[in-house]
Amino acid sequence: MEKKSFVNLHYKPNKNDIIATYRIESKLGLEKAAIEVAAESSIGTWTKLSTLNQKTFNKLAPQIFYINKKKKIVDIAYPIENFELGNIPQLLSALTGNIFSMKAIDNLRLENLSLSTKYINSFQGPYYGINGVRKLMNIYKRPIIGSIIKPKVGLRSKQHAKLAYDVWINGVDVVKDDENLTDMSFNKFKTRVLEVMKLKNKAEKETRKKKIHVFNITAPMDTMLERAKFVKKMGGKCVMVDLVSVGLDNVQVLRQANLGLIIHGHRAGHSMFTRNPRHGMSMLVIAKLARLAGIDQLHTGTVVGKMDGSAEEVIEINKSLKEDFGINKVLRENWGKIKPTLPIASGGLYPGLTKKLIDILGNDLIINYGGGIHGHPNGSIAGARACYQSMELAIDKKIKIDKNKFKEYLDAQKYWKNKK
């Protein structure tokens, strides 16, 4: 029988293979360390096994087919039989599992995943996608303006709803719960939904525009589904999950329930394992898996705001959410039937940053302002107007800044310039 090994630089990935790109630091040297990683993430362990025969090895052994010593990067192709289709946790247990614990490895980072069409097709992807969200909102040629209700927690349901109404009728399209606001003693989930929906309908009538509220249903799965169904029953159109806290598997389950709700993906906590450039995994990988699981709109970074993330990284992630073909150098991912995911910029944004943000990330974006609206020197209404104005100015460079028409924007500019 042909004797395969883990390393084969002439290997051409099979069309069904899943390719993982790892950056590895190890005293063993790159090639030996890559073999340890390939083994522990598939069929091997720390010692030779009497129960592993050559036939099984040949069928399942991942192939290390690219080694870049300078960048400490390797590409490993995993036969699809290593994975259960439609099961993201199983993929994570293999490719982002034990390998991060091995004493033999000092640092390890999963930089990219190139998923094969067979694997991709075992998922549903977003229900709405970018076009669906835009159609629902009737907003086609500009970024969507969002506001996070602030403080994150503390307002009662009625106060929350009133604040949402105030910003909706002053230019905001989407209002959202923050990541730690769920069913609180002072702001019960169902009461919030009821209060918000009343004023959402009022705001829609008055503005003749579609308004969306993003309800945070982050909770154990049964509760999450129950809350999503309640939102749907009350006429809501969108729910949010903190996808790191609940897991991408629960996004899958929520998506499979086919409720016709936009799934808004908050990524609180990702930086525990994405921030270190030497260890963990990249936000790019999370973004791809989130799209696969069914996230319609995903927080991917602001570049210019309070959160970490370079322009280069955020641009690459946003691109990957929209593309039909993967950006891995092996261009074999066909996302065919899977709709694209709309990127969200959120965290530390205020009117003075809008133009720069759009210049870097483009129009296909939800821009969320929290402190940027509710921290405006003249209050939340002025803040909402200022943010909308900043967007108008950013997308139409011919507009002249009339002092009356753009008063709130100019006030915001003055206020935050002095603070910086």
Next chain:
Amino acid sequence: MEKKSFVNLHYKPNKNDIIATYRIESKLGLEKAAIEVAAESSIGTWTKLSTLNQKTFNKLAPQIFYINKKKKIVDIAYPIENFELGNIPQLLSALTGNIFSMKAIDNLRLENLSLSTKYINSFQGPYYGINGVRKLMNIYKRPIIGSIIKPKVGLRSKQHAKLAYDVWINGVDVVKDDENLTDMSFNKFKTRVLEVMKLKNKAEKETRKKKIHVFNITAPMDTMLERAKFVKKMGGKCVMVDLVSVGLDNVQVLRQANLGLIIHGHRAGHSMFTRNPRHGMSMLVIAKLARLAGIDQLHTGTVVGKMDGSAEEVIEINKSLKEDFGINKVLRENWGKIKPTLPIASGGLYPGLTKKLIDILGNDLIINYGGGIHGHPNGSIAGARACYQSMELAIDKKIKIDKNKFKEYLDAQKYWKNKK
């Protein structure tokens, strides 16, 4: 109105507060950085809010009550109203969420959590706990001997079951699926359960001892529950979840289903965010939350095996799984009704390490051998015997090593000594 701030070194934690211990690195200096962390994880953001009044602030603002500049450590007490009871993802979104992304912070690690009785009582904890597992297995005074089937993936259901049988009748108490083995094309989940249960019954009859198989049900929640119910229906007693891959919320849901199954917690992937001593969170925090969610037995480290983790750390974690009161310096956690969780040592273990392992971690332990059994020079049966023998020798120091009685152990010693 009294004007509270985030820092109050005279603050005495309220009995319901949840106390988080963070290690922080920031250019801002420790106190200022701690304020940023306290604010972003509760009611604040990067700028002053017009919508946050003093009353809300006083009610919800976390109190930084201990600052240790040398160790870069702070203790922050969060009023319980910041949290939804019974909802682990919500706690994670607050305490291990956005704060890890802030540009203002260079490195951040959640070192410990001191949960209050009110919070603890909103969870069920383990169904069996240590005593329940020991009673079920009728093993009281020694570590439980486990074997992971190796290779991790690749064996067919029948081969898997046969191998389980071979090691069961040679001293192994518990046989388990590995973390990446779920429902595979070559080894379907249900077929595996059927094949294994047949031979488990046979092994029990022949040995007159209770044998357990740990079936890996790691998958999206609906599939996971379906598989757990199938295991129960077929007479199985234990299921495994990769708790990082599926999320602790799904452990909660599985526990709430009250199936009477032991829940075995594999932690593949934790090292993405626990390994760096400067960033992420500690395994201790995961262990506490896993116990809360309902894990009966949890992988916590081997000290001597292939995986990272110091003796000091693993001892502290194992102690916390068994104690009624928290080991945080504020001794106010009452785990009263929550049963203790049995620690599992797994990863790179072989007979020669057993004594050292038990000397460090004690008897209340499941010891899993994978390569240590299936990599024995004379095969898996010899490997199973060798591991059982190594346990006998470790717990009874008076035994003389008879060359015939302990043949497999001595063979293993010779083999792995030469390999090291």
